[in-house]
Amino acid sequence: MVNELNLSTCRSINSITMKYNRILIIDDEMDICWLLSSLLTKEGQATNYANSLEEGKQKIVEIIPHIILLDLNLPDGSGYTIIPFIQKESPNSTVVIISAYDSQKERDYAFSKFGISDFIGKPLNKELILKTITILNL
Numbered sequence: 001m002v003n004e005l006n007l008s009t010c011r012s013i014n015s016i017t018m019k020y021n022r023i024l025i026i027d028d029e030m031d032i033c034w035l036l037s038s039l040l041t042k043e044g045q046a047t048n049y050a051n052s053l054e055e056g057k058q059k060i061v062e063i064i065p066h067i068i069l070l071d072l073n074l075p076d077g078s079g080y081t082i083i084p085f086i087q088k089e090s091p092n093s094t095v096v097i098i099s100a101y102d103s104q105k106e107r108d109y110a111f112s113k114f115g116i117s118d119f120i121g122k123p124l125n126k127e128l129i130l131k132t133i134t135i136l137n138l
Helices: 007-013 030-042 053-063 079-089 104-114 126-136
Strands: 022-026 046-050 067-070 094-099 118-121
Touching: 022 030, 022 053, 030 046, 030 126, 046 053, 053 067, 053 079, 067 079, 079 094, 079 104, 094 104, 094 126, 104 118, 118 126
Parallel strands: 022 046, 022 067, 067 094, 094 118
Antiparallel strands: none
8 A cells, every 4th residue: 555655665756757647536626626637737647637426437438547536525426436437447547545534444445345556535645646646657
């Protein structure tokens, strides 16, 4: 799990250049979408965002993202419900949960039931987002 890396590993990652990715952000909070999109675009990533599960499904099929940053609490349902769709339509996409529902129970459920790559709690941390994306590219 990315969040459990030791400090020396994280420090060495700062010198690694990120590979180019198509990243889809699925979150109903526009501020989060804009923040993440701006941050990741500055790092050379191509970003798109969706504000609902339905819009997320359309974008997944259109752009076939490398990485999906997925909120759990969306206006048309739980983010968990889109994961089987992602696994079917874009099986090489890596899913990272970004959620304010950041309990150990929630993390355990996400990892064991859906096999996600990481879980980042809100409020989001710029450095953790960048390190997570970098590590997923190794």
